[in-house]
Amino acid sequence: MMLRKKRTTLFLSKWTYAIFRPTNQRYFNNIPLSTLAINQSFTKTVSTLSVSDRILRIGRRSGLFNQMLLLLLFLVLLPPSSQLLAPLHLRSPRPRISLKLFSNAPKKTLIIGDGDLSYSASLPYPVTASVYESKITHQSTYLNSLINSQKIIDTGGSVLYGIDCTNPLNLCTQYDLIQFNFPHIPGKSNTKYNRELLSNFFNNCLPLLSPSGGISITLNKSQSGYESPNSIEWRGSWQLGLNTGEIVLTNAERFEVKYDLSSYRGKDVKFNVQDPIIYTFKKGGSVPSGYKLLSYFELHILNDSTLPSLPLISGYDLEIELFEVLEDIKTYVYTCTIIQNSAPLNHAKANEIRSKIEDHTLRSGYSLRSNKSGRPPSHPIPEILYNLEKKPSPLSELLKSYPSSSLNLDLWGLLHSGVTPYSGVLKSLRMLKVLRYKLNVISNSSKRLGETRKHLTSLGFDINLFENIITSGEVTFQYLLTLQPKKFFILGSGASDDLTFVTDSGHTVVYNIKDCDCILARGTFKIYTNPVQSKTTTLEYESIVKDLLNEAIGKEMLICNPDVYRPDPAIVNQSELDIMPGMIKRWYESILTSNGLYSEDLIYSIGKPHPLVFEEINKKDDSVYKLMFGDSLQTDILGSNRMKGWKSVWVTDNGIHRGATNFDSEIEKEDVKPDYIIQTFSI
Numbered sequence: 001m002m003l004r005k006k007r008t009t010l011f012l013s014k015w016t017y018a019i020f021r022p023t024n025q026r027y028f029n030n031i032p033l034s035t036l037a038i039n040q041s042f043t044k045t046v047s048t049l050s051v052s053d054r055i056l057r058i059g060r061r062s063g064l065f066n067q068m069l070l071l072l073l074f075l076v077l078l079p080p081s082s083q084l085l086a087p088l089h090l091r092s093p094r095p096r097i098s099l100k101l102f103s104n105a106p107k108k109t110l111i112i113g114d115g116d117l118s119y120s121a122s123l124p125y126p127v128t129a130s131v132y133e134s135k136i137t138h139q140s141t142y143l144n145s146l147i148n149s150q151k152i153i154d155t156g157g158s159v160l161y162g163i164d165c166t167n168p169l170n171l172c173t174q175y176d177l178i179q180f181n182f183p184h185i186p187g188k189s190n191t192k193y194n195r196e197l198l199s200n201f202f203n204n205c206l207p208l209l210s211p212s213g214g215i216s217i218t219l220n221k222s223q224s225g226y227e228s229p230n231s232i233e234w235r236g237s238w239q240l241g242l243n244t245g246e247i248v249l250t251n252a253e254r255f256e257v258k259y260d261l262s263s264y265r266g267k268d269v270k271f272n273v274q275d276p277i278i279y280t281f282k283k284g285g286s287v288p289s290g291y292k293l294l295s296y297f298e299l300h301i302l303n304d305s306t307l308p309s310l311p312l313i314s315g316y317d318l319e320i321e322l323f324e325v326l327e328d329i330k331t332y333v334y335t336c337t338i339i340q341n342s343a344p345l346n347h348a349k350a351n352e353i354r355s356k357i358e359d360h361t362l363r364s365g366y367s368l369r370s371n372k373s374g375r376p377p378s379h380p381i382p383e384i385l386y387n388l389e390k391k392p393s394p395l396s397e398l399l400k401s402y403p404s405s406s407l408n409l410d411l412w413g414l415l416h417s418g419v420t421p422y423s424g425v426l427k428s429l430r431m432l433k434v435l436r437y438k439l440n441v442i443s444n445s446s447k448r449l450g451e452t453r454k455h456l457t458s459l460g461f462d463i464n465l466f467e468n469i470i471t472s473g474e475v476t477f478q479y480l481l482t483l484q485p486k487k488f489f490i491l492g493s494g495a496s497d498d499l500t501f502v503t504d505s506g507h508t509v510v511y512n513i514k515d516c517d518c519i520l521a522r523g524t525f526k527i528y529t530n531p532v533q534s535k536t537t538t539l540e541y542e543s544i545v546k547d548l549l550n551e552a553i554g555k556e557m558l559i560c561n562p563d564v565y566r567p568d569p570a571i572v573n574q575s576e577l578d579i580m581p582g583m584i585k586r587w588y589e590s591i592l593t594s595n596g597l598y599s600e601d602l603i604y605s606i607g608k609p610h611p612l613v614f615e616e617i618n619k620k621d622d623s624v625y626k627l628m629f630g631d632s633l634q635t636d637i638l639g640s641n642r643m644k645g646w647k648s649v650w651v652t653d654n655g656i657h658r659g660a661t662n663f664d665s666e667i668e669k670e671d672v673k674p675d676y677i678i679q680t681f682s683i
Contacts, residue, residue, distance in 0.1 A: 108173060110208065112165050112180040112201070115263025117148035119181055122259040126156035128173070130163035132266075142268045144260070166200040174210045181218040181255075182273065184265070191238060199243035202281075206245045214282040215247060218255045221275035226252065226291055229434055231385050240279060241293055242346045242380060250285030252277055284342060290430035292340045294386045295350035297377035298323065299334040299361065300369035308334070311360040313353055315343025331369055339383060350377045384431050387683060394678040395428070398649070404436055405625035408617060408640075410608075411443040411452075413567035413631035413655025414681055416459055422654055424682035429465050431683050438467045440617055442628070444607040444635060446473040446493050446522045446561040446581070448501070470616045472607030473501075473522075476560035479606060480505035489516035489552070491545065491584060493523025494534070513548045518556040519588075521581040538579055542587070549588050553595055559585050559605040562635060567655040608632075609639030614646070629681055631655020633670040641672065650674035651681050 109127040111120045120129035129152050131138050138161060139145040149159045163169065165180070180201060185193045198217070205215055217240065221227050225237030226249075241249055255278040264271040287293075299320070301308060310318040317339040324333045338345065338353050354377045358368060388396070399405070412418050415425050432439060445452055452471050453463050463469070480502070487510045492498035502509050502520065510516050511530040527533040527544060535541040564582035585603060592598040606612055608630075617626070629649045630636020640648035652663060660666050667673055 108175045108210070109177045109179065110171075110173075110175045110205075112163065112178060112205070113183060113263075114181070116142035116144050116260070116268060117152060117159065118144065118260045118262060120157065120159075121148035121151035124155065126158075127152065128158050128160060128175075130160040132164060133161065135161040141266075142262065144262075165204055166197060167204065169204050169208060171208055173208070174213070175208055176210050176213045177216060178205045178208060178213070179216040179218075181278075182261075182271075182276070183217065183219075191236060194238050195243070198238060198240065202243060202245045202247075206247070209247075209283075212282075214250070214280050215244075216278050216280045218276055218278045220273055221277050224277065224279060226279070226382060227277075227434060228382070228385065229388075229436070231381060231389060234381055234385055241291070241340075241344075244281050244344055246344060247281040247283045248285055248287050248340065248342060248344055249279055249291050250282045251280040251288065252291060254278075286342050287340050289426055290384060290434075292383045293345045293380040294337055294339050294383040295345065295347070295353075295377045295380045296335055296337045296386070297354050297375065298372065299336050299357070300372040301332045301334065301361070302367040302369055303330050304366055305332055308361050308364060308366055310336070311356055313356065315341055316345070316353060317341050318353075318357070329369075337386070338377065340380075345380050347376070347379050350380060353377075384427070384434055387427065388431055388435070393680075393683050395681060396683050398676055398678065399432075399435075399437070402625040402627060402647075404623070405627060406438040406440060406617070406621045406623035407432065408440045408442050408626060408628045408646075409681070410628075410630035410632070410636050410655075411441060411445065411456075414629055414636075414651055415461070417654070418567075419459075421459055421461065422680070422682075424680065426460060426462075428681060428683045430462070433465050438621060438623055439465055440621060441466050441469040441471075442608060442613050442617060442636075443469075443471045444561045444563045445471045446476070447471055447495070448477055448497070449474040451495070451497070468617060468620050470613050472560050472562070472613060475613055475616060476522075476558070476606045477501060477505055479612075480507060483507070486517040487515060488518050488520045488558075489513045489555075490526075490528040491519065491521045491523065491581070492526040492528055494525035495523070498522060498526060498528065513552045513555070516552070516555060518558055519549075519552060521557060521559045521584045522561065524579050524581060524584070542579075545584060546587055546591070549584075549591050553591065554597055554602070557585070557588055557603045559603065560607065562605045562607040562610065563632070564634070565656050567631060567658070608635035609642065611639070611642065614639060614643045618643075631657060633657070633666065633672040633674070637674045638672045641674075647676070648674045649676045649678060651678055653679045 109123075109125075111127055111129045114120050114129050114131055117129050117131065120127050129149075133141060142148075152159055160171075183194070183197055183201065185197055202215065209215065217224075219238065219240065222233075223238050224240040225234050226240065228234040228237055255276040257273060257276065261270050261273065262268055299308070307322070308320065310320055319337045319339065320334050322332065323335045325331070326333065336354075336357055338350050343349075355374075358373055362368060392400075409415060415421060415429075429439060441452075443452065447455065449469060449471060452469060452474075456463050456469075483506075485507055487508045488502045489510055489512075490498055490502065499509055501522065509528065511528060513519065513529075524541065525535050527535075527541075527548070529548075533544065559581050561581040562585070563580040564586070566578040566580055582605075585605065588603065589598060592602065608614075626643075626646045627649055628636055628640030628643075628646055629651055630640075631651055631654055633650060637648040637650050640646045650657075650663075652658075652660060657666055663677060
């Protein structure tokens, strides 16, 4: 058969030697491998030849005969040590990319079921990619099979064909990460078979994990079951966490698809994904809040009303609470819950723990109702679903009337005490997010947005649960950016950015209140005179600030935290609470009034109950229903009542009204009536 002439250009210099492929792949494939396999070691060898400083080019019109003559010349000149004619498997390996370039990459990574290999090819570090099909089948099925496999090899990785993760994997390597993206059985999807696929995958991959290694599974948000809003959807999901062997979920985060999705049911067809999440499982890790599994059973104790103790079982949290009393047979019925912490939980394990609890109860001297003992516990479900489907709390009852609404939340006094989150709040936020409520924060904190995010994170909040975080401090800063340059005298919070809060917004700080254009009331801890004064007692602070305000009669004042009192959880009597910048506003109003100079134009407040912060939410949130939850009648509730279409919910157990017993009296005294009253923000 006659071969077509095709352009082949060879360069030979002191340091380089390369062959540029012909454009006709079939022609190129007919050239012997021994001729084409010019590798790195040959490059170094060529540099010693007498012709090393010349460049030989076989041009466009050169025939195949001349090309082969030149190649023969090179072969004659090569020393015997050259590997040019060596078999492929004996040649010098391709240099690997150092993992030091990718400090976040696992040292050894195995990718299972990578479709057309596009995901592994998109990674900048070497991995071992594997596919279910044989090499011949894969290359005939997927258009980009050869291209992607070459990219993987170019980064120092490798490709394994014919890897079926449902059977034992005869691999000798231990991996730091084994990842399976969008697993599914070939052909028409079936939940039962996909669960079996995942179970077999975990069982067969666990022996391949290094001691600190992990397994990652990427699924659509609705598939795993962790995000199911009710038990019906959970039962129809893949129930990812139930059959993971000896490892547990340690992390779940959004998965960004940055490669070509292919392999829809074993074909070279793209498929769609919906909010994919990558779930990572490790041995001995702690399961994050909101993803723990739970099983429960009833413990029937005869003739004894004392609460039984529970044994300590490593990796699980056990809880017990009285469910009901059967007076006619003198039986106390307790609900025992088994909550996953750092160990796997499935039905068999839950039944084993149930047996241990019953044995422990008997050894402790209690008598159990015989026909209610030994019954298997419930099949595990996510803890969130269990809490949702228990007896509804006042909050969940209220929200039934406002599906898919916007919940706007105060911070201090509603969600946390300034030091720690209130009981049940973190779990409730997660549950509300699962139920598809929009969660916004509207806080009178004088902190800017970045500092607020850091503070919430330090308290244990997941800030990704919040759609918007609005603070009066951030809104004030943005307002300052719109003003012409002014001179500000600062009554500060003591934060490190008290001064830069003014200077970064284009204004000047003055230390003599008589020289200012405006007084900025940002906090009640520092007075920026020269020298700077710190608050020691509230009485002393009040005296100093009132003297200064009397020197500045007629000056403008900007309040960036309208709260009057700090909601200290240790203080019940409101009159003993520490003051906030809203109190400075009251002092200045009194001074101006007594001098006959009071004008609303002199004092401007940003924060609840004033409309600017609520309008920020209206700009960003188009929900039909907006509910404001807060502990303060004068800020949270009053501000919400002034907004069209908003509903106010007064939460009474914490915050500045903590300890109040007569709610009607508080409402009458403050002259503010909420739309709803609940005790705690907890589902």
